[in-house]
Amino acid sequence: MRPALTLYSTWGCHLCEQAEHLLLQAGLAGQFQVVDIVDDEAAFARYRVAIPVLKQADNELYWPFDARQLDRWLKDVR
Template sequence: MIKLILFGTQGCHLCEQAEEMLNSYLADNNDIEIESIDIAEQTQWQERYAIRIPVLLHEASGSELCWPFDRLDVERLVAMISGKYDGKR
């Protein structure tokens, strides 16, 4: 199971768009788990991500996707994490 974190905040329309796209992706990929975290909960998250949200993070590798990202970007991130990335978009 690959675990990702989606950093965002309430009232962020871009975060809502990212969540919708990721929910669609998750419907087709049950080996992925995404935890949503509101950056307002901790100062360190606000300082790191405030102007970059939404951000999708694979904490174990430190790999991040900053908005704008799409389904293909997520697929590529998951492939890189799992060692299956072939270098193509």
Template structure:
């Protein structure tokens, strides 16, 4: 299974909009999930958004705000 990137945020969150702006220049495919639509995600990440999840077959890694394009690249490459 390939790596899956997911940006967790919610509508009206200016930091979530900034997170999208940091991901955009990287040209990465990612899914966006509004945590307000998922009770478990809301409970887990309500005060931490925006959050990027990196999922593969048997792992899940989390990058919490604050992050920028450079730190996203480092995180994705395991540095």
């Protein structure tokens, strides 16, 4: 089963690394997948200037976000 959360990211993006770290700090290890937008043409077209973006179904959380905003967003989308 695929994780419900997707973090759109790319290699060498320090903001993406910060977002992933927030997810891990929130105890979400194993509950999200990281998709490199370079490997996904549609994701690249949509997110190339917006990464990192966290997505769950049709809900998206755009950077910048902190732990508190992440927690609130997760409660809203689950």
